[in-house]
Amino acid sequence: xxxxxxxxxxEENVTRLDDHRSVPVYRPDTDIYDDGDRVIIEADLPGCSVxxxxxxxxxxxLTIKSQQPRQSRSGWRxxxxxYGEGRFERSFALTDDIDQDKIxxxxxxxxxxxxxxxxxxxxxxxxxxxxx
Amino acid sequence: xxxxxxxxxGRRKNxxxxxxxxxRGGRDHRQDRERPLDLFQDEMNxxxxxxxxxxxxxxxxxxxxxxxxxxxxxxDVSETDKxxxxxxxxxxxxxxDIDVSVTGNLLTVRGERREERDEDERGFVVHERxxxxxxxxxxxxxxxxxDKAKAEFKRGVLKVxxxxxxxxxxxxxxxxxxxx
Numbered sequence: 001x002x003x004x005x006x007x008x009x010x011e012e013n014v015t016r017l018d019d020h021r022s023v024p025v026y027r028p029d030t031d032i033y034d035d036g037d038r039v040i041i042e043a044d045l046p047g048c049s050v051x052x053x054x055x056x057x058x059x060x061x062l063t064i065k066s067q068q069p070r071q072s073r074s075g076w077r078x079x080x081x082x083y084g085e086g087r088f089e090r091s092f093a094l095t096d097d098i099d100q101d102k103i104x105x106x107x108x109x110x111x112x113x114x115x116x117x118x119x120x121x122x123x124x125x126x127x128x129x130x131x132x
Numbered sequence: 133x134x135x136x137x138x139x140x141x142g143r144r145k146n147x148x149x150x151x152x153x154x155x156r157g158g159r160d161h162r163q164d165r166e167r168p169l170d171l172f173q174d175e176m177n178x179x180x181x182x183x184x185x186x187x188x189x190x191x192x193x194x195x196x197x198x199x200x201x202x203x204x205x206x207x208d209v210s211e212t213d214k215x216x217x218x219x220x221x222x223x224x225x226x227x228x229d230i231d232v233s234v235t236g237n238l239l240t241v242r243g244e245r246r247e248e249r250d251e252d253e254r255g256f257v258v259h260e261r262x263x264x265x266x267x268x269x270x271x272x273x274x275x276x277x278x279d280k281a282k283a284e285f286k287r288g289v290l291k292v293x294x295x296x297x298x299x300x301x302x303x304x305x306x307x308x309x310x311x312x
Contacts, residue, residue, distance in 0.1 A: 029260040029261045029262075030258060030260050030261065031256070031258060031259050031260060031261045032256070032257040032258040032259075033255050033256045033257060033259075034255040034256075034257055035255060036255075039257070042224075042261065044221075044223040044224065044261055044288070045223065045288075046221040046222070046223040046287065046288040046289045047221075047287050047288065047289045048287060048288075049287055075212060076210035076211065076212055076217060077210055077211050077212070078208075078209075078210045079209040079210055079211055079216070079273070080207070080208070080209040081208050081209075081210075082206040082207055082208060083206050083208060083221070108224075109223060109224055109225060109226060109287065109288045110221075110222075110223035110224065110287045110288020110289060111223050111224040111288060
């Protein structure tokens with residue numbers, strides 16, 4: 001299932017579509033791990049608060065977006081820059097075994113943590129055999 | 133531009149000969165202002181490098197494989213007439229994990245990002261975020277007063293503001309050129 005969980009796009013940190021957008025869109029670095037009952041997604045969104053982050057789930061695709069541009073330099077002259085002014089965005093295609101009604105999200109120190117729970121019905125079950 | 137520079141292979145290997153601030157995809161805006169044509173050339177280089185990087189080293193990820201695997205946070209430096217501001221992305225750290233110091237004209241930020249997971253959560257599917265110690269030195273422009281530097285850490289972003297000295301603030305000395 002792991003391969004299905006994320007649409008892999010490892011080559012660039014900037015979403016390729018950004019050529020067609022007015023604001024550059026950056027793909028946050030993300031860890032995903034799986035402890036059996038849950039899948040945890042942790043994404044680096046430096047500078048973002050709870051209010052800045054928009055999480056949507058549509059047709060099994062979970063999308064993380066930051067509302068605010070990455071950084072506003074108004075009033076400041078750039079001397080040296082490594083990241084541009086832009087937004088974060090990344091999508092994950094969820095597999096069917098994730099319970100879409102039970103997703104917990106929290107933000108701490110610029111890291112978004114999503115806990116996705118496996119739905120009860122798809123957990124592996126042991127079927128007991130009764131001797132006759 | 134030398135002919136050799138037209139060959140994109142291996143150019144990144146020479147990256148350490150670049151001026152101090154021209155690495156890891158960052159852009160030195162002071163050079164941009166002085167030499168606008170270089171800006172165009174840089175953009176073209178970026179296009180080529182982005183393409184050829186796929187074939188070059190397996191992964192120069194954002195936290196620089198170039199630097200022997202020491203994680204390098206992203207840095208942004210900007211200024212007003214009165215002060216300069218250094219912004220460093222340090223998501224997932226607490227302020228206690230970060231050490232900021234100024235030595236001479238170098239601002240050094242170091243710290244450690246610890247893995248905060250329980251043992252039972254270790255089945256990684258994707259692992260892109262960097263953990264461990266990091267270290268980054270940022271050259272500071274002249275005419276600032278490091279004793280009055282202030283640092284704050286909020287939402288995973290470190291901001292250091294250093295005021296310019298009274299002499300340097302806002303005035304550039306113009307030198308008259310006389311005909312000999």
